[in-house]
Amino acid sequence: MTRTVLVAAGGTGGHLFPAAAFAGEMRARGWRVVLMTDERGRRYAEGFPADEIQDVPAATIQGKNPLKIAMAALKIVRGIAAARKRLKIMQPAVVAGFGGYPSLPALEAALAQKRPVVIHEQNAVLGRVNRTYAARAAVVACGFERLDRLPASAASHKVVTGNPVRPAILDVRNAAYPSAAPGQPLRILVTGGSQGARLFGEVTPQAIALLPEDIRNRLEITQQAREEQVAAVRDAYAKMGVKAEVSPFFKDMGARLAAAHLVIARAGASTVTELQAAGRPSILIPLAIAADDHQSANAEALSGIGAADVIDEFDFHPPKLAEILARRLANPHDLAVRAAAARASAKVDATRALADLAEKYARA
Template identity: 50%
Template sequence: MRGPILVTAGGTGGHMFPALALARELRGRGEPVAMVTDRRGARFMPEDLEAHLVRAGSPTGSLPRRLAGICALVAGIFDAWRVARRLKPRAAASFGGYASVPAAIAARLAGRPLLLHEQNAVFGRANRLLARFAEVIALSFEATSAVPERGRARLVVTGNPVRPGFEADPAGYRAPGPNEPIRILVIGGSQGARIFSDVVPAAVALLPAELSRRLRIEQQCRPEDLARVADAYKAHGIAAEVAGFFTDMPAHLARAHLVISRAGASSLTEIMAMGRPSILVPYAAAADDHQRANAEALARAGGAVRMLQASFTPVALAAELTALAAAPERLEAMATAALATFRRDAAGRLADAVLALVPATGESP
């Protein structure tokens, strides 16, 4: 009997979404799959795919927190070892986040080959811990920094898989004409970033009336910010939809002429997949400043404007919005560059890479 491919990821959407994309691709090829994550990751699991939960923690922060995190990781390795011993996986694919460490180590202790996938333009800390054990390291960005030199892994650039539904309009992107509505989508990751609630309405209030009346804003906010953001737009006569969460993100992206967003890997990949121009404001406290590296990668390709959080003020944003609205050809060039940067079929390339590690017999050793 064939053992499954073990797919493991940390408990955030940035790690779980590409892991689930690989799981779907493998299952579509008739391959059995076992998902391993922690309790946080379980909330992203679809009903038709079982999650094997392990304990995990982060070995960072204060000394007590580091010790607690290390103890949780050790306990998680025992959890994952029991899963691996029972399921006998043929190979493992790990997508980063500290919750991926136990299953990846358990797979290697069981003698199974390991593939690592890095979603960001900076190699993550959990993946750095695991790099020495990997046969293959798959990157989303060709110029990913901090990839460990040690180890025997082969580097491949696969891109970052996206969830179903994020596909560019075959008709392409068309910037709004001089008197047409301008649709702006404002998103801040799994929860709306508070800085967008503070800055975007204030920036819109500074725009000339002939521009502000054309705006159609769709903004994701934290629940505690919903009322004040909606009131701010209403006070200036701006048509706006404000929500704590958008359930149909592909539809919102598809109708957007411009996206204002953080620069997490999942959000960035979805923006590129849909071919949308964007203003990216990296989260300044992200580990290893990886959001800044992500934003710079797309900005260098011509697909985005990068604004650092320290300089993301109402005046600066109003100036950028005014400049972009006056240059539809620039918006269209950014959209073209964003789509060109997206690597299609990343899940397929990842599936090819991990299946290439499986012994030719296809049986678990």
Template identity: 50%
Template sequence: MEVTKLVLLAAGGTGGHLFPAEALAGALTARGVSVDLATDARAARYAGHFPARELHVLPADTVRGRSPVALARTGLALATGLVSSLALLRRLKPAVVVGFGGYPTVPPLLAASLLGVPCLIHEANGVMGRANRMLARRVSAIATGFPGLVKGDPALAPKAVWTGNPLRPAVIAAAAAPYDPPVPGGALHLLVFGGSQGARVMSDVVPQAVERLGADLRARLVVTQQAREEDLERVTATYARLGVQAHVAAFFDDLPARMARAHLVIARSGAGTVAELAAMGRPSILVPLPHALDQDQAANARTLADVGAALVLRQVEFDPDRLALELNTFAGEPASLTRMADKARSQSVLDAAGRLADLVQHLSAGETVETFRGSKA
């Protein structure tokens, strides 16, 4: 189905929302479809390599509290964003608007709904986020990262399509590398990160756990760790004092390649991270974000834990002593890491960007979710 009209993607807040949008943009661009990106100022810093014709930064905010002042501030930002989005859509006349979650996507998707422009949301997580829940009944279609996400909701299930979570080209390339298991006495490559925003708990726990390991195992470790700017000096100093080979930085532009080289990954369990671990087939210790209202990261982590591909630790369990115990166990049983890697890869969906691009082009041609399902039957 040939489509040459403009598609407007809306993604903001964090890299976790922006990266699947980037993957879809790449798939659509490869098909000759023009793509623009609407985002907020916070996410724009991750958009340096985004394959869009134009980048549109719109006013937006998230709900930061329940006080009248906080709610009023968020409401004003979203209302301003809606006015700007209505003007933008009238100017661009996109064939479809696609949102990837987070409050910055609410104004463009609401504007599309009000103007009668076909629109869809992609929900990457194992439970639907608040922004997408606000939009779900207004959009034309719902694409999901996990199957059966809304099967219990008779109003939403008819317009839901499981596509999987789109993966950036860098992830697809890294996924081609087979898992190279550690050998007894050889180097053990450990990758530690906490999502695009970083996670302080990783800086608090992982270096202290490494300190509790025996000297022989410390000498084998090669640690690559993301840390917040304010934590870089102390994390780096700890590894230097322990004589551990380590590379510590606030952000890694080449994270997929580093994941591919890892023997074990310690991370949060955002939807993108879980999808990338599955695509690459890498074993992991996952620490879901504990205070998320929707507990989406816990749901994401379970998809790997349930098949034996990941060890999931609640943050209250994730302390230096427990982590040191688990690292000693994995180092002593490298075959267990290989088994976890195989089970992770069994959950991969490498063609998710193409599936989602098919749905977008179907809607842009004036078709419906029902006819899309029929075309795939």
């Protein structure tokens, strides 16, 4: 009989994208996959490799407004009740939680019914929901060696699997680091996501303008910018004679990453993981408002091995960025060494390792 794995995830794409990679692997192994999320999580679930997607009520408890807290708590209780009923019907052999508040109802229901739970934490700091259930989970899989906020009672069942990586990024791993010999182009990829593009659009062109002319003349820049910034950023590069492609979104990010000599980015778990898998040196600017400062912790996976420079968001100004860019771009050998260090740190079999753990702890 075909066994069922319930995948609990939501909140943001950062939780759902690795969950999708895991789900695809489980389906390839013959499992029936059910995704349980909420209305917000469903927005990121287009194309999710599940046999069924179910919504349950979920909410984030935050702030100090007593009414809002009570309403959120009530919604969570309703979600747990709904999850319990559905788990009794589907009878999952194992429940895999990928974090985010939408995963809470399924994890609470699974543990109440004594079903095996596998947790995966993408960041280097255990998220609030995963932290709540870590001690009672069969295993806590994680993306990085560092895992802050892990309860002492859960330390014995921590397993470093790495984070699942998209096939397009794994393809970059098979390509050699591009030559940066004298006279050849120097390509910079600037990707900030929804919470970085504005800041990068303001600071990066000004920093490029401060670079020595011999470096600036060789630059080719691919930059993600907010829609309202695209024209201004494009114009800034044009005025200084720098070849640049600026857009709010690039569909062929794998190809862009493959061509890059250096990447400027935030330090979300997926970004750091993809830089490791692709083997690209970087300058990382952790998001200052990230919960528990988890992006600074993530960045350490690369900065700690000499594969990335890290700039605090409050220090991210044109002169600071220009100083680091000038130092790195003037030394092609150092860039190649940093690229090799990033590549060597990758755990490219994370998806398979996660699926192995799920099967290990699943009910027969």
